Amino acid sequence: MNNPKLIREKYDETKSSLISKKVSPELIEEYKERDELWRAEGIALDELKHQRKGLMPKGKPSPEQLALLKETSEKIKLKQERVSELDRECHDLALSMPNVPDSSAPVGISEEDNVELSKWGKIPEFDFEAMDHEHLGVGLGMFDLKTAAKVTGSRFVIYKNKGAKLERALINFMLDTHSKAGYEEILPPAVVHEDSMVGTGQLPKFSHDSFKIDETPYWLSPTAEVQLTNMERDNVIEEGTLPINYVAYAPCFRKEAGTYGKDIRGIFRQHQFNKVELVKFVTPETSMDELEKLTGHAETILKLLGLPYRKVSLCTGDLGFSAAKTYDLEVWFPSQKKYREISSCSNFLDFQARRALIRCRRSNNAQVEYLHTLNGSGLAVGRTFAAILENYQTNGGSIIVPDVLKPYLNLEIIENE
């Protein structure tokens, strides 16, 4: 949720900023109008309530008093209905409005306008035709999509044998690495309450992207960002304990509606996938520095695994709903000859903190204010798995195990026996 004062006091600036994030001008105008009405009517209502307090008798009211009380209460009731209606309208509009992009985010319409900031690693050159990760993985018996389609459905996977071990090794490697960097390890529920989904911005607008558990207020979490960020929902955190850094492994569930025919090969885009997530709670003045740190921690995983990647800054049109600024990390896929997203690191400023009511208490003056939240994938495990297969393949279709994973797998090479 954006600070309502932005629309009230910096209307033109905020409006054009939101338009760059594809919000319709009508929506913004409607919000402004509703907000003004809500405030005016709210003041009138408070005034009436104040009046009634003065009229309250110490004991039983006399008939004259009673008549006056009844009249005032009747007015309050009508005004209250009006205010509640406006309040609901404002709240709904505010919840469906995305975060205002940070001024450092490049202005643009789509993915095409994202700005590449850096590249790391050497793109592997093979003296043979590079296979895609599905051929490699299925060929080595590491995962089975057909059986998963029978057991569950399409876009699900069953990892097997060394594939199962590689997936688990990656999770452990990522958790260990981030723990060493100062993140507190969390193992959260995979299921979250709808209130949490509202807190981080998945609801109410994007209900079609996630799975709801029928007849309950629960959802299958689309990212551990939801669990980790909402752990501090409704809390006031002492400034001295910030920054709070959490790392969690969790399975993530996404409907992937509207992606039919996209990334149908292999395990790149699944309804259920594993992800290691980083979340930070920080003081407002440090959040942009913390975004650099957070992105650096995600990059560390790619570097340690020796996977070539690039870092891009998302343009305003490509920014997620809740994000003010986002760096995507994209890893090289030899079979596609393209960099593909493997991590997304975002600063939400106080947008999620307002929705989820997460505040910090300043140590010098005891003032309470909204803190800033950030998160980043560190990394998407399934995509890391796929990238390792493709980048570490050999001519025979076997996979050289990256050095840092050897202690986890007790293997030098993954090959058919």
Add this chain to the structure above:
RNA sequence: GGAGAGAUACCCAAGUGGCUUAAGGGGACGGUUUGCUAAACCGUUAGUGUUCGAAAGGGCAGCGAGGGUUCGAAUCCCUCUCUCUCCGCCA
């Protein structure tokens, strides 16, 4: 899943329709006293949200959550959530 008991502020806790502007205690903080500490005594302690205001400072809401009854609700009614005790089932 069944039966029962709870939820009041930082903690404990009183409060069954208007005398509550939520008592009292503990703790915390400030002060008096003191060489220092403790004790004693005095005082402060409703966080937060929202709104009005340049500010100082006001208003409104808040007794687990949401509805309802009433001129008026912490208090009466309904629904829900969570905690505890017991029974059943279960990895």
